[in-house]
Amino acid sequence: MSPTGIAVAVLQVVLSIASAPFLVGMMRLIRARLEGRVGAPIRQPWRDLRKLFRKERMVSTNTSIVFSLAPLVLLASAALVAGIVPFLSTTSALDQVGDLFAVVYLLLLGTVFLSLAGLDAGTAFGGMGSSREMTIAAIAEPTLLVAIFALSVSTGSSNLGAIVADTLAHPSRAASPASMLAFSALAVVTIAETGRIPVDNPSTHLELTMIHEAMILEYSGPDLALVELAAHLRLVVFLGLLANLFFPWGIATTAQPLHLVAAAGAVAVKLIVLAAVIAVIEVFIAKVRLFRVPELLAASFVLAFLAVTVSFFLV
Amino acid sequence: MIGGALALAAGAALFAIAVGAVLPVRQRVVWVGLFTALCAGAGGVAAAAVLAGGNTFTADFPDLFPLGGVRIEFDALSAIFVLATAVVAVPAAIYGIGYSARGPSSRPAQVAWPLLVWGVMMVPAAGNVTGLIAFWELMALSSFVLVLAEHHHNPEARTAAQWYASMTHLSLLTIVLALAVLAHQAGGDSFTAIRAGTDHIGPTTATVVFLLSLVGFGAKAGVAPLHVWLPRAHPEAPSHVSALMSGAMVALGVYGLIRVGWDLLGGGPTWWGATVLAVGLVSAMFGILHALISSDLKRLLAYSTTENMGLVFIGVGAAGMFASSGNQPLASVALAASMLLVVNHAAFKGLLFLGAGSILSATGTRDLDRLGGLARRMPVTAATFAVGSLAIAALPPLNGFVSEWLLLQSLVHSLPSNAAVVAVAMPVAVAVVALTGGLAAATFVKAFGTTFLALPRTVEADQAHESPRTMQIGLIALAGVCVALALAPTALAAPLQRVSLAVGGLADGRPIHTNGVYLQLSGIEAGLSPLLLATGLAVMMVAVLVVVRRGRLRRTVRDIPAWGCGRTVQTARMEYTATSFAEPLQRVFDDVLHPEIDIDVDHRTESRHYVQAIRYRMHIRDGFEHRLYLPVLSVVRRWGDGARRVQNGSIHRYLAYSLITLIVVLVVSR
Numbered sequence: 001m002s003p004t005g006i007a008v009a010v011l012q013v014v015l016s017i018a019s020a021p022f023l024v025g026m027m028r029l030i031r032a033r034l035e036g037r038v039g040a041p042i043r044q045p046w047r048d049l050r051k052l053f054r055k056e057r058m059v060s061t062n063t064s065i066v067f068s069l070a071p072l073v074l075l076a077s078a079a080l081v082a083g084i085v086p087f088l089s090t091t092s093a094l095d096q097v098g099d100l101f102a103v104v105y106l107l108l109l110g111t112v113f114l115s116l117a118g119l120d121a122g123t124a125f126g127g128m129g130s131s132r133e134m135t136i137a138a139i140a141e142p143t144l145l146v147a148i149f150a151l152s153v154s155t156g157s158s159n160l161g162a163i164v165a166d167t168l169a170h171p172s173r174a175a176s177p178a179s180m181l182a183f184s185a186l187a188v189v190t191i192a193e194t195g196r197i198p199v200d201n202p203s204t205h206l207e208l209t210m211i212h213e214a215m216i217l218e219y220s221g222p223d224l225a226l227v228e229l230a231a232h233l234r235l236v237v238f239l240g241l242l243a244n245l246f247f248p249w250g251i252a253t254t255a256q257p258l259h260l261v262a263a264a265g266a267v268a269v270k271l272i273v274l275a276a277v278i279a280v281i282e283v284f285i286a287k288v289r290l291f292r293v294p295e296l297l298a299a300s301f302v303l304a305f306l307a308v309t310v311s312f313f314l315v
Numbered sequence: 316m317i318g319g320a321l322a323l324a325a326g327a328a329l330f331a332i333a334v335g336a337v338l339p340v341r342q343r344v345v346w347v348g349l350f351t352a353l354c355a356g357a358g359g360v361a362a363a364a365v366l367a368g369g370n371t372f373t374a375d376f377p378d379l380f381p382l383g384g385v386r387i388e389f390d391a392l393s394a395i396f397v398l399a400t401a402v403v404a405v406p407a408a409i410y411g412i413g414y415s416a417r418g419p420s421s422r423p424a425q426v427a428w429p430l431l432v433w434g435v436m437m438v439p440a441a442g443n444v445t446g447l448i449a450f451w452e453l454m455a456l457s458s459f460v461l462v463l464a465e466h467h468h469n470p471e472a473r474t475a476a477q478w479y480a481s482m483t484h485l486s487l488l489t490i491v492l493a494l495a496v497l498a499h500q501a502g503g504d505s506f507t508a509i510r511a512g513t514d515h516i517g518p519t520t521a522t523v524v525f526l527l528s529l530v531g532f533g534a535k536a537g538v539a540p541l542h543v544w545l546p547r548a549h550p551e552a553p554s555h556v557s558a559l560m561s562g563a564m565v566a567l568g569v570y571g572l573i574r575v576g577w578d579l580l581g582g583g584p585t586w587w588g589a590t591v592l593a594v595g596l597v598s599a600m601f602g603i604l605h606a607l608i609s610s611d612l613k614r615l616l617a618y619s620t621t622e623n624m625g626l627v628f629i630g631v632g633a634a635g636m637f638a639s640s641g642n643q644p645l646a647s648v649a650l651a652a653s654m655l656l657v658v659n660h661a662a663f664k665g666l667l668f669l670g671a672g673s674i675l676s677a678t679g680t681r682d683l684d685r686l687g688g689l690a691r692r693m694p695v696t697a698a699t700f701a702v703g704s705l706a707i708a709a710l711p712p713l714n715g716f717v718s719e720w721l722l723l724q725s726l727v728h729s730l731p732s733n734a735a736v737v738a739v740a741m742p743v744a745v746a747v748v749a750l751t752g753g754l755a756a757a758t759f760v761k762a763f764g765t766t767f768l769a770l771p772r773t774v775e776a777d778q779a780h781e782s783p784r785t786m787q788i789g790l791i792a793l794a795g796v797c798v799a800l801a802l803a804p805t806a807l808a809a810p811l812q813r814v815s816l817a818v819g820g821l822a823d824g825r826p827i828h829t830n831g832v833y834l835q836l837s838g839i840e841a842g843l844s845p846l847l848l849a850t851g852l853a854v855m856m857v858a859v860l861v862v863v864r865r866g867r868l869r870r871t872v873r874d875i876p877a878w879g880c881g882r883t884v885q886t887a888r889m890e891y892t893a894t895s896f897a898e899p900l901q902r903v904f905d906d907v908l909h910p911e912i913d914i915d916v917d918h919r920t921e922s923r924h925y926v927q928a929i930r931y932r933m934h935i936r937d938g939f940e941h942r943l944y945l946p947v948l949s950v951v952r953r954w955g956d957g958a959r960r961v962q963n964g965s966i967h968r969y970l971a972y973s974l975i976t977l978i979v980v981l982v983v984s985r
Contacts, residue, residue: 102720134757141750146746
């Protein structure tokens with residue numbers, strides 16, 4: 001664990017937390033413009049968070065300590081993942097601490113705590129949101145892990161740094177059938193896990209159709225700000241994973257400041273492109289019924305499964 | 316040292332049995348608990364010594380039984396299972412002091428408890444066929460008595476005990492057959508002689524022995540479709556007994572399978588491993604699905620044991636497949652993953668059963684739909700149960716994650732392979748492990764959330780109090796073991812290497828390299844540091860806490876009522892229950908579970924448009940039990956009815972039977 005490695009990890013965490021609200025603001029603005037609205041400025045999510053952080057903390061009398069703990073665990077797990085995933089450089093100190101499996105299970109840890117918090121207030125909507133969130137998380141899990149399997153077959157390792165370095169060394173692998181299939185599978189799971197349309201609608205106002213929003217109905221003020229910030233950060237983490245696992249070009253393989261700045265620029269461009277694509281797609285499709293979501297995830301699982309076996313049966 | 320510790324264990328067990336039979340009830344419970352804990356602790360010390368030193372301890376008692384002696388052979392494979400037993404048995408015995416004071420304090424129960432602990436510890440230590448079978452039966456009989464311990468106020472326990480007795484004896488029968496054939500063919504009763512004589516065993520005989528032991532040991536491990544006794548017997552036994560049965564006893568099925576299949580027989584063709592893997596896949600999926608929809612807390616835990624044993628079988632099966640295709644390093648990683656899972660499972664499943672017992676004795680119910688709000692009423696139980704839930708859901712930074720990670724690593728690195736069966740089986744196995752992981756998370760969010768969070772759903776839950784001190788000690792000790800295993804699994808790296816060397820059919824050097832902080836695997840470029848992961852998480856949480864709440868978890872709280880969407884009064888009847896929490900997933904897996912749903916709607920007499928009451932009943936049958944066991948049972952019952960017609964109790968008829976038999980014998984023998 002070198003000091004520069006730790007510095008890179010800290011830099012990744014700080015930059016992703018700082019940029020996450022802007023990315024969400026940009027997606028909202030794109031949606032608004034395409035729908036013919038003026039829309040709020042890109043920095044609006046930041047303003048919202050700032051406002052919420054200044055408010056008084058209010059907690060329901062029904063709740064236990066889990067309710068106060070959940071936002072912390074949620075944000076901490078997402079932030080830790082932001083330190084592990086190679087956004088800027090493959091030299092992050094946290095690379096050897098955890099691999100892709102650790103990343104997936106860390107994100108699941110956050111989901112589990114938020115679901116417990118949803119049950120904690122004892123309201124019907126909270127329980128409903130928790131139940132739905134865990135349903136989707138459970139069904140998305142096989143796709144995630146089998147896609148990781150596909151990625152690690154050619155590399156021989158599930159460590160993120162190794163996968164990224166391998167793709168950099170063999171650029172043709174990014175266009176291999178296995179890689180393409182794994183990318184599409186992970187893209188579907190990303191949409192499900194970050195609660196975007198068609199799985200969940202982040203801007204819904206109807207409780208009965210909510211998933212994520214129903215679960216956090218009881219949060220207000222600074223706690224809500226933490227939960228919202230964590231949700232933004234998870235979006236950045238998932239998109240960043242998609243971007244750098246399959247298109248790692250531009251990432252620094254050293255920890256030199258100049259390379260890091262260039263890498264930050266590259267990853268920003270990739271994130272903006274991916275986020276814009278998602279925002280545009282969201283305008284044109286509708287949310288599917290909750291019980292159609294498993295079909296979507298089953299399809300993505302088939303893609304991931306093919307990604308693993310294709311290398312064996314095509315060669 | 317090892318011999319002394321084992322002798323101390325035997326002595327402590329004998330003393331506990333004696334005081335259990337003699338002392339009056341108050342002192343009985345205390346002394347039995349203490350000496351049972353001593354017995355388990357001594358066994359644990361012996362196991363730790365073997366795992367640390369790496370030498371095998373042997374002892375012979377040639378004249379113990381009229382037909383054959385007992386040999387003790389305590390190697391690393393035995394030791395890891397004895398260690399797992401000690402991990403759960405010591406806290407369970409201390410917990411049992413407080414628990415028995417209000418429950419199973421009768422003489423038979425208090426005598427059977429130390430017997431069971433000692434039996435479970437000695438099964439892996441047995442070094443010959445006679446010894447293994449003797450201790451196996453000791454374990455089976457004492458646990459049978461304990462399942463029946465509370466039958467006078469719990470009629471369910473009787474049915475459970477019937478199922479348990481039948482399945483246990485099916486298991487014993489097949490094991491005796493398998494071992495008898497093995498000992499006969501190899502020309503010796505002791506394991507050393509069998510290992511030396513394996514060359515005389517033909518492939519057909521080896522296959523028969525393997526399949527028989529798969530059935531026998533599989534039934535004990537509770538893997539599908541031989542699991543039917545498990546969700547009945549484990550909930551009915553007293554909770555500290557359930558903890559030992561679920562945490563350690565079922566694992567002995569895995570021990571037996573590895574000992575016979577890969578140690579004594581020295582491994583076999585690829586399909587042996589593939590069969591074990593397939594059994595594991597089915598059990599893992601089946602177990603977790605039924606755990607998910609179960610609203611009886613102990614039944615949920617019992618089904619989750621089927622799932623966990625399924626995961627262990629996946630590891631063992633994968634190890635067998637890798638070993639027979641010549642990939643010994645990967646086989647040892649897969650084996651290390653299952654052994655670590657056995658130890659972890661003993662810790663977290665023991666903890667969860669003790670927690671369930673604590674809830675049961677505080678509220679008198681195991682029904683999740685009747686609990687709630689216990690976190691503030693039973694803080695120690697809640698905190699420890701939370702540790703167990705996070706661990707069993709394989710979430711970092713707890714111990715379940717480490718074994719899950721090892722298992723996934725061993726499965727993932729099987730490719731590229733040149734065998735089609737591996738190329739298809741491994742992605743399926745990874746998918747099943749992933750899905751069971753996700754469903755386990757949902758299951759334990761349900762279990763913890765509906766038990767401990769929100770408002771109490773009944774008066775009993777509302778008036779619950781924390782359990783007595785001895786029970787709390789048991790809970791805290793096991794939670795401590797979970798945390799220790801989570802932060803320092805690296806301490807088990809060398810022992811796991813000794814275990815993989817002890818299994819002849821899989822032998823290869825070191826599965827896990829470590830420098831104390833990082834875990835690295837042999838031949839696999841992958842690393843994990845559970846300690847640094849936990850540290851990182853803690854640092855991030857503290858940072859957020861300091862920045863946002865000035866370092867205090869519940870800073871400047873204004874207590875307000877929950878938001879009720881306009882309703883001012885919120886009651887517990889508005890909460891999501893365990894059943895409703897699992898409903899979406901139950902609907903997703905509708906085709907597998909086949910729930911029977913009954914909805915009755917009563918209308919008011921004035922108008923059909925106003926509903927007076929709605930009754931919703933849902934029943935989910937165990938598919939294996941319904942399709943496999945009930946037909947067999949009905950055939951047996953019909954056969955019994957036929958026999959009753961022949962034997963109707965009339966003395967004349969019996970005399971006639973004797974006469975006819977005599978005539979037939981005379982005619983035949985002339």
